[in-house]
Ligand SMILES: Nc1ncnc2c1ncn2[C@@H]1O[C@H](COP(=O)(O)OP(=O)(O)O)[C@@H](O)[C@H]1O
């Protein structure tokens with residue numbers, strides 16, 4: 001059943017991710033083609049609570065598609081976790097005559113926005129924007145491809161030194177509790193070992209591999225930040241097993257989250273932005289727009305809470321290339 005949406009509220013939330021600006025542009029473009037006004041809400045849930053609404057223009061957003069981060073700014077909001085905070089947010093939604101919401105963020109954002117539906121009938125659609133790729137209901141989240149490319153390029157650079165000095169490097173990549181960035185950046189940069197939260201036993205394989213290892217070659221270990229062992233603990237254990245290894249460590253950190261979005265992330269942002277507007281018009285609510293098997297799909301927020309973990313095929317690639 002179609003719904004007569006006249007005014008959409010649009011915001012980004014949680015960690016920024018390359019491709020978010022393309023999604024913002026696409027939402028405004030698709031909405032204006034249907035005569036729907038779009039207001040941006042700055043700083044995610046914080047802006048909802050502080051009534052920080054701004055008018056969004058297609059022409060301005062068109063020029064920001066190539067930029068990383070989010071021009072609407074983003075935040076993690078403790079106030080939105082409280083009943084009082086959500087009530088103020090809802091009041092501001094009503095006061096601004098918003099009749100549909102589109103939130104770009106990760107699973108945390110969708111958990112938060114689901115709670116609005118418990119106290120109102122405002123329709124909400126989500127767009128998965130996080131470098132971690134830890135959201136079910138889409139093959140890839142916005143920002144993941146850009147972050148992997150950045151991490152891969154950094155590891156390639158580090159390899160130059162590793163090869164020149166026959167050194168071992170332990171390189172920590174982001175991903176919170178998900179090993180996706182670790183697996184994709186590790187496989188594409190030819191890592192010797194990939195340590196991800198989903199597969200704790202890989203540390204044992206690494207230690208076996210370096211036992212008696214004589215540092216006659218480079219050795220790259222890619223460590224996901226969500227692994228049960230920290231970068232310091234991993235290095236310590238490597239040294240305990242083989243103290244002859246010339247070892248260095250490097251945390252890539254937020255370098256991975258910034259930078260211009262890849263073409264893949266821009267097109268994903270465009271597709272998801274259009275899909276989210278269409279979903280609102282079709283009367284959908286409490287669902288996330290995603291792309292599965294190259295087709296737009298909607299998944300209820302209630303199913304998003306499940307962890308999107310590395311699957312058996314991806315694990316088999318790690319086993320083949322890195323053990
Ligand atoms: N259980 C929850 N209840 C209410 N709000 C939540 C909840 N989980 C997350 N949020 C809100 O969503 C925001 C973004 O979530 P976060 O996990 O930081 O990022 P992401 O959306 O990228 O996963 C949080 O700062 C908080 O305001």
Ligand SMILES: O=P(O)(O)OC[C@H]1O[C@](O)(COP(=O)(O)O)[C@@H](O)[C@@H]1O
Nearest residue numbers: 014015106130131132174175176257
């Ligand atoms: O920038 P912050 O707040 O330190 O958060 C770091 C976290 O944000 C991320 O970069 C992205 O996570 P979200 O998209 O879920 O916010 C994680 O990989 C990392 O653990």
